[in-house]
Every structure is written in C-alpha cells, then in structure tokens.
Amino acid sequence: xxxxxxxxxxxxxxxxxNATMNCSYKTSINNLQWYRQNSGRGLVHLILIRSNxxxxxxxxxxxxxxxxxxxxxxxxxxxxxxxxxxxxxxxxNTGTASKLTFGTGTRLQVxx
Amino acid sequence: DAGVTQSPTHLIKTRGxxxxxxxxxxxxxxxxxxxxxxxxxxxxxxFQYYEEEERQRGNFPDRFSGHQxxxxxxxxxxxxxxxxxxxxxxxxxxxxxxxxNIQYFGAGTRLSVL
Numbered sequence: 142x143x144x145x146x147x148x149x150x151x152x153x154x155x156x157x158x159n160a161t162m163n164c165s166y167k168t169s170i171n172n173l174q175w176y177r178q179n180s181g182r183g184l185v186h187l188i189l190i191r192s193n194x195x196x197x198x199x200x201x202x203x204x205x206x207x208x209x210x211x212x213x214x215x216x217x218x219x220x221x222x223x224x225x226x227x228x229x230x231x232x233x234n235t236g237t238a239s240k241l242t243f244g245t246g247t248r249l250q251v252x253x
Numbered sequence: 254d255a256g257v258t259q260s261p262t263h264l265i266k267t268r269g270x271x272x273x274x275x276x277x278x279x280x281x282x283x284x285x286x287x288x289x290x291x292x293x294x295x296x297x298x299x300f301q302y303y304e305e306e307e308r309q310r311g312n313f314p315d316r317f318s319g320h321q322x323x324x325x326x327x328x329x330x331x332x333x334x335x336x337x338x339x340x341x342x343x344x345x346x347x348x349x350x351x352x353x354n355i356q357y358f359g360a361g362t363r364l365s366v367l
Contacts, residue, residue, distance in 0.1 A: 181361075
C-alpha cells in the first residue's frame with residue numbers, strides 16, 4: 142500500500158515560477174526522500190532529509206520536514222521546462238531496514 | 254560506470270503465462286529491490302535481495318518470486334499472470350544496508366498482460 146498522499150496530484154506552471162508539492166505519510170520514519178520520474182521510466186533520487194532535520198537545500202530544491210504533522214514539502218525554484226516530470230516522496234520507515242514506501246506522486250508540467 | 258540495467262524494456266504476455274525480468278545492479282551495489290508501478294501510481298515494494306536471500310517482502314502473493322545471483326544480479330519471476338499484473342516493474346540497487354538507503358533505479362520493464 143502507498144505510504145500516503147501527495148498534493149496536488151497535478152501542477153501546471155510557467156517557466157521561471159516556483160513549484161511546491163506536498164507529501165503526507167503515516168508512520169515514524171528514519172528519513173524522507175524525493176525522487177523524479179520522467180515519462181514513466183526510472184526514478185532519479187533528488188534529495189534526502191533525515192527525521193531530525195527540518196530543512197535541506199540542494200541547488201534549486203528546498204525540502205522541509207515536519208515530523209509532528211507527518212508531512213514534507215518540495216520547492217523547486219525558478220522552474221524550467223526540463224523540470225517537467227512526476228515527483229514522488231518516499232519514506233524509509235522506522236524498523237523496516239531499507240524498504241522505501243512511496244507516495245502517489247505529483248505530475249508537474251512546466252510550460253514556456 | 255554502468256547504472257542499473259533492466260531487460261527486457263517491454264514485454265507482452267497473455268493471462269496464465271509466466272514471465273522473468275532481469276536486473277543488473279549498479280557497480281559496487283549488492284542489494285537489489287523490486288517495485289511494481291501501476292499506471293498513475295507510485296512504486297510499490299515487492300521484495301529485496303541481499304546475499305542471495307530475500308530479506309524483505311511487500312504485500313505481494315507467492316506468484317511473485319525472485320532470485321539473486323553471486324554477481325548480485327537479480328531476477329523477478331511472476332507466475333500465472335493476471336491482467337492486473339500489467340505495470341512498470343522497476344529494479345533498484347543500493348550498497349549494503351546503509352542508513353540513508355538512497356536507491357538507484359533502472360529504466361524499468363513495462364509488462365502488458367493481455
């Protein structure tokens with residue numbers, strides 16, 4: 142079963158705008174990761190945030206984590222057409238060793 | 254340095270048949286996980302192999318089985334195919350149980366069951 146929900150399910154913005162996607166999960170986690178998937182192919186790891194961290198940056202990506210609300214957000218700043226993809230959060234849950242549990246994903250469309 | 258490779262890329266089968274999917278992990282990785290991704294959904298964990306043994310399993314029936322070879326490559330077998338098995342099957346590799354567990358994914362095998 143999926144870990145939780147991501148919203149919005151779909152997001153359409155213009156190039157240069159910021160994109161924010163949210164992820165909710167259900168159980169205690171060791172870390173939360175964000176992955177990108179282009180056109181239904183393989184997933185690419187973007188960024189990881191540990192359960193004891195609140196914010197992480199990597200280039201144009203900013204991730205926040207609120208463990209009290211069991212939620213995370215991914216912000217992509219100054220979006221580009223090449224950012225068009227589906228974005229998934231995935232949690233490494235406490236006590237499940239190295240099994241990742243994915244959310245339902247957000248489809249991002251960046252137009253020129 | 255080759256990443257995770259999967260074969261075949263596409264496969265068409267009929268109900269009741271059996272299928273084998275293959276995966277070669279990224280160099281230096283010894284843990285292989287398999288995921289099933291239905292259209293419009295996130296990947297769902299099938300099972301994970303390490304040291305040629307199944308270490309964790311998701312909520313999938315026994316029709317789904319796997320194997321890991323001494324060179325760390327892996328196979329996913331699905332017996333008695335159902336229409337609902339149509340999906341993208343993703344293989345991911347990672348180094349031995351790390352605290353981070355960042356997984357590296359292959360491009361997937363798209364299975365269509367008719």
